[in-house]
Structures are given as structure tokens and as C-alpha cells.
Amino acid sequence: MYDYLIVGAGPAGCVIAERIAAILDKSVLIVEIRNHIGGNAYDYYDQHGILIHKYGPHIFHTNSKVVFDYLSQFTAWHLFELRVAANVDGQKVPIPINLDTINELYGLNFSETDLIKFFELAAEPVDSVTNSEDVVISKIGKDLYSKFFKNYTKKQWDLWPDELDPSVCARIPTRTNRDSRYFTDKYQVMPKEGYTELFRKMINHPNIHLMLQTDYRAIEQVIPYKRLIYTGCIDAYFNYKFGKLPYRSLTFSFETFDLEYYQNTAIVNYPNEYDFTRITEFKHMTRQMHPKTTLSYEYPAAVGQPYYPIPRDENTKIYNKYKAEADKLKNVWFVGRLGTYKYYNMDQVVTQALNLFESLKSLENI
């Protein structure tokens, strides 16, 4: 009899398992349907010996000292500030849009004050911002919207920005200074030995047992447990009784070149050309020295692994029905990106898992 059964060995499952095992001294079984731990943050050395991220580039960034300190128990880090270029009108310019983007794109020599005026003139006021097109056009106008946002969003979601919640495009800021960092969080780092190693250390505890390549459905009636923490898809747990929660998926194709580096930055976005959205060159992020380099090409897809919850009102309504059912259950908790149907970064998922742990502690009278 296990004290806790945890479904999923992604970031959420590993964090909660570690806390329960180490602090509550309870027994934990983690079941993971894939053949590896780490969830979508999984990285591994490919056949050429290059460290790559199987499910797309993962950069750790957070403003939370609590999360950073917690994870630092399991890894050393190196600093890494992501810079992304967008291939627009034949040029590779910084994204998020900043002063250099505009100057390079239009061959100008604007100051920051000039750019503020430029955006004010370009912006088209909207009565109320109700979708992702409104968000962008009301700040920087139609031309930049068309060059950077419109087609990228359509490729990524197979929906036009005016069909998507404002939050989708609002994730990408517009700057008037020359800050070319993709993220502005206080901590921007990469685990020195990779994410898989971080999570391996995290769950390396005598109270934790791990079963890979095991669907929770296959063991739930067979292996006894007292409490369940579920980080898989919440609709799957309830046998899709209110309908399937839709996700946008991705496929990745990897290619290795006999070159030290292929591009100048870790990620180059292709908003308007090709079927893929971006090319990632992992060595920029991992700092690995190697005579060859491996790239990933990222293709959005309608079917496949559940990556991005689709933020539309109708989907939130379905999720809320599952959430209401989940709240009625005793000794079952849903956590993580799939368990709560939210686009969460790793730090947010770690926060969620640490918060859940605080509730479990009071339940266990600790």
C-alpha cells in the first residue's frame, strides 16, 4: 500500500513526489506513461552526443526566489538570457519588437522618444480589447501586426489572432528600449547537467518508486494507494464525460550539421515563411562544446501530444465542469499543466506543486 500515487513524472509530479517523500516521509509511487522522466522538459544526448530537448526548447526563468532556491538543491546552473530573432522581410531582427527591430527593419535611426511617437501614430485604438488582434493593433498598428503576429499565430494555433483570447499575443511585449532579452525575469538560467538530470536527482529517494511506460489506468485497480495526485489530462481522468479538452500539438524534426554553429542565436522564428514556426539550436542554450550542432524545426499540429491548452471561452467552460467534479473528490488532487488545463511555465508548475504540498502538510498534521 503506497501512501501516495502520483500520475506523471513531469515537473509537477517530480516536485510533489520529492516533497512528500523527503518532508512527510511517506511512500510514493510515480507512474509515467512515457519511457522517461521530466515530462515535456525532458532532454537527452542524441546519437551525435549533443544535448537536445525532445519536446522543444525549455529555458528556465522565474521571479520567484522560493522556486529558484528549491530547484537549486538539485542542480547547479549557468546563466542564460534567451534572445530570439524573427526572420521578417529577409532580415533577422530581434523579437520582442524593440528599438533595434524597428531601426533595422525600416532602415531608420530612431531614438527611444521617436519610437514612442512612431507607435502612437501607428496604433489603431479599439473600443475594447476582446481578442489577440486587438491587443497588438491597439499598441503598434497593422503593419507590424501583419509582419510579426498575424501569420505566426495562424501557423501556431490554426486560428487567426482575432479568434483567440487577448492573452495569447499579450504574452509578447513591445519595447521602446534596446532590451533584446526574450524574458525579463530575475532568474534566467539553465541546469548545468540538463533537466532530466535535475529531475532524476529530485526523485532519487528511497521512499519513491517509479514505474515508466505505465498508464495509470493499467495499475489503478491493482496497486493499492491512499491518495492520488494526478498530473495527466483532467478530461482523461473523467473519461471525457463532458467532452474532450482540445490542445494544440507540435511535431519536431531534428537535423545535425557538421558545423560548430548554424545560427547566431538559440531560436529564430519564421512568422511568414515555411510550415515550421521556429528553428532552435540547442548548443546556444546548453553551452555544450561540440564540433557538430543539432537543430530542431518546430511544426504546429492539430493532433499529437497535448502541448498547448487552447485558450477560448468554450474550452474554459468545459474545463470548469471537470474542475467542479474534481473538487468533489476526496484524496485526489489535480496539478500541473494538463491537470489544470492552463499554459504554465515550469516555474508556475513548481509553485503550484509546492502550494499543493503545503495543503497536504496540514492534512497530514505536519
Ligand SMILES: Cc1cc2nc3c(=O)[nH]c(=O)nc-3n(C[C@H](O)[C@H](O)[C@H](O)COP(=O)(O)OP(=O)(O)OC[C@H]3O[C@@H](n4cnc5c(N)ncnc54)[C@H](O)[C@@H]3O)c2cc1C
Ligand atoms: C514547446 C514547449 C516549450 C516550452 N518552453 C518552456 C520554457 O522555455 N520555459 C518554461 O518554463 N516552460 C516551458 N514550457 C512549459 C513546460 O513544458 C511545462 O511548464 C511543464 O512541462 C509542465 O509540467 P507538468 O508536470 O505539469 O506537465 P508535463 O511536463 O506534461 O508532465 C506530465 C506527465 O504526465 C504523464 N502522463 C499523462 N497522462 C498519464 C497517464 N495516464 N499515466 C501516466 N502518466 C501520464 C505525461 O506523459 C507527462 O510526462 C514549454 C512547453 C512546450 C510544449
